[in-house]
Amino acid sequence: MILDRFRMDGKVAIVTGSGRGIGRGIAEALAETGCGVVCTARSADQIETVAKGIEASGQRAIAVPCDVNERADLENLVAAAMKEFGRIDVLVNNAGGSPPKAALRTSETMFNHAIHFNVTSAFLMSRFCIPHMLERDGGSILNISSGLSWMVEAGFVAYGTAKAALNHLTRLLANEFAPRVRVNAIAVGSVETDALGPFLENGDLKQKMESLTPMGRLGTTDDIALAALYLTTPASSWVTGKIFEVDGGTVASNWPLDLSGV
Numbered sequence: 028m029i030l031d032r033f034r035m036d037g038k039v040a041i042v043t044g045s046g047r048g049i050g051r052g053i054a055e056a057l058a059e060t061g062c063g064v065v066c067t068a069r070s071a072d073q074i075e076t077v078a079k080g081i082e083a084s085g086q087r088a089i090a091v092p093c094d095v096n097e098r099a100d101l102e103n104l105v106a107a108a109m110k111e112f113g114r115i116d117v118l119v120n121n122a123g124g125s126p127p128k129a130a131l132r133t134s135e136t137m138f139n140h141a142i143h144f145n146v147t148s149a150f151l152m153s154r155f156c157i158p159h160m161l162e163r164d165g166g167s168i169l170n171i172s173s174g175l176s177w178m179v180e181a182g183f184v185a186y187g188t189a190k191a192a193l194n195h196l197t198r199l200l201a202n203e204f205a206p207r208v209r210v211n212a213i214a215v216g217s218v219e220t221d222a223l224g225p226f227l228e229n230g231d232l233k234q235k236m237e238s239l240t241p242m243g244r245l246g247t248t249d250d251i252a253l254a255a256l257y258l259t260t261p262a263s264s265w266v267t268g269k270i271f272e273v274d275g276g277t278v279a280s281n282w283p284l285d286l287s288g289v
């Protein structure tokens with residue numbers, strides 16, 4: 028059965044930022060493939076809820092609190108995964124972000140933070156997990172990038188630059204570790220999560236974003252989880268170093284606010 032290539036029975040995935048939003052959707056979807064899941068974010072209550080839900084559905088899951096900006100937390104996360112499951116097959120670097128801000132109002136600290144949060148943390152997690160993947164059957168890494176890694180929009184100088192670097196980190200690691208470890212990314216369009224929440228409260232802005240999206244709606248966490256399933260399972264065993272655009276068909280930014288100026 029071709030659908031069997033989406034099965035991950037006996038495998039183990041770490042999904043960062045899996046307490047809510049896109050990361051939660053990916054963690055729950057991976058559990059449906061038979062994969063054990065390590066749920067991680069800073070809010071212990073949220074990751075425990077997700078892990079308990081996965082366990083209730085019959086799969087193994089643990090919750091390990093972690094701030095991806097803290098190297099010691101990342102080391103502890105990987106050690107906890109190895110202690111509980113003895114293997115790591117999939118890493119999803121999902122935790123990331125950076126608030127929109129006009130370029131001349133973006134401080135050095137904010138810029139550096141965007142790079143650390145979106146790129147350095149993904150690099151370190153890859154460094155810590157790849158040796159464990161190589162000890163076994165190899166593995167697959169998925170980086171959650173953004174359409175703003177290639178589209179231009181005022182207000183996203185830190186975020187867009189960081190996600191563009193994440194895209195190239197994806198290609199460089201894919202090249203270095205093929206064929207044993209595959210590395211891909213999803214350039215995510217506008218998805219209704221808490222991260223967009225404050226902007227979506229204004230119904231006019233939401234409508235504007237929808238009208239600027241060819242598919243006529245914002246994304247759901249399931250839309251991204253479905254792509255993540257393809258990219259992390261053997262279904263995509265001939266795919267590495269690629270940035271998949273999952274964005275409702277946008278070819279230009281659908282950001283509804285003008286954040287240009289000084």
Ligand SMILES: NC(=O)c1ccc[n+]([C@@H]2O[C@H](COP(=O)([O-])OP(=O)(O)OC[C@H]3O[C@@H](n4cnc5c(N)ncnc54)[C@H](OP(=O)(O)O)[C@@H]3O)[C@@H](O)[C@H]2O)c1
Pocket residue numbers: 043044045046047048049050067068069070071073093094095096121122123124125171172173174214215216217218219220221222223
């Ligand atoms: N939503 C969109 O429209 C959109 C579009 C393009 C790309 N993306 C990307 O998709 C990813 C997820 O975004 P989302 O919309 O799902 O966000 P979200 O709903 O706000 O969820 C973010 C998750 O990451 C965790 N997190 C935040 N800071 C963290 C840290 N320092 N260390 C560890 N975990 C942390 C959060 O939990 P805690 O706060 O408890 O740590 C939460 O579980 C991000 O990389 C974002 O750039 C989103």
